[in-house]
Amino acid sequence: MDEMIIFGLITSSGSAKSHAMEAIQHAKGGQFDQAKVSLESAEKDLAEAHKIQTGLIQSEAKGDAVEVSILLIHAQDHLMNAIMLKDLAREFVDLYEKVGS
Amino acid sequence: MKDIMLVCSAGMSTSMLVVKMEKAAQAKGIEVNIFAVSEGEAKNHYDKIGALLLGPQVRYLKSKMDKALQPFGVPVDVINSIHYGTLNGEAVLDAALALME
Secondary structure (H helix, E strand, O other): HHHHHHHHHHHHHHHHHHHHHHHHHHHHHOOOOHHHHHHHHHHHHHHHHHHHHHHHHHHHEEEEEOOOOHHHHHHHHHHHHHHHHHHHHHHHHHHHHHHHH | OOOEEEEEOOHHHHHHHHHHHHHHHHOOOOOOOOOEEEEOHHHHHHHEEEEEEEEEHHHHHHHHHHHHHHHHHOOOEEEOOOOOOOOOOOHHHHHHHHHHO
16 A cells, blocks of 8 residues: 555645634634635545545455555544544534624 | 654654654754654653644644744744655755754
């Protein structure tokens, strides 16, 4: 398994997580437009991560077994974390907006 | 030469980057101590380091870290996503050295 592919997954997932956290921070400070921009950036990074993930799944389905390493598992952790945080960040931004208005 | 500390969520993926940075430092003949820690452990090292680099997955900690490290006069920066994703140890090392100048 190419560690560069796995690192790509970690980096896009990780960056998505950061954008999601930044969205919450912006919303907390009342900057809702910026919060929404951060949420969009999180979506973009997740789309990239998803593309890498799909590539891995497809190569496995084709019979090119993906070697499962701790690093790959770690990358999956990052991805799962980022997806969940992005969904929650959206809720938090909505909530801050509602409470603030 | 002071130490360079890398911080990410668990300190795992970043420790792979540390290995690449150490190799780059060796090739350049630079003596520098580089290590990776998790977010929680970072505060135990503030007084002993020359620079702090954040992984893209914890970019949202930048303002918090800036504040925490200011009394120690330690510069903080976020690792470039492309350098991180491609495990470009040399580029990250150069960025860290420039930060410490």
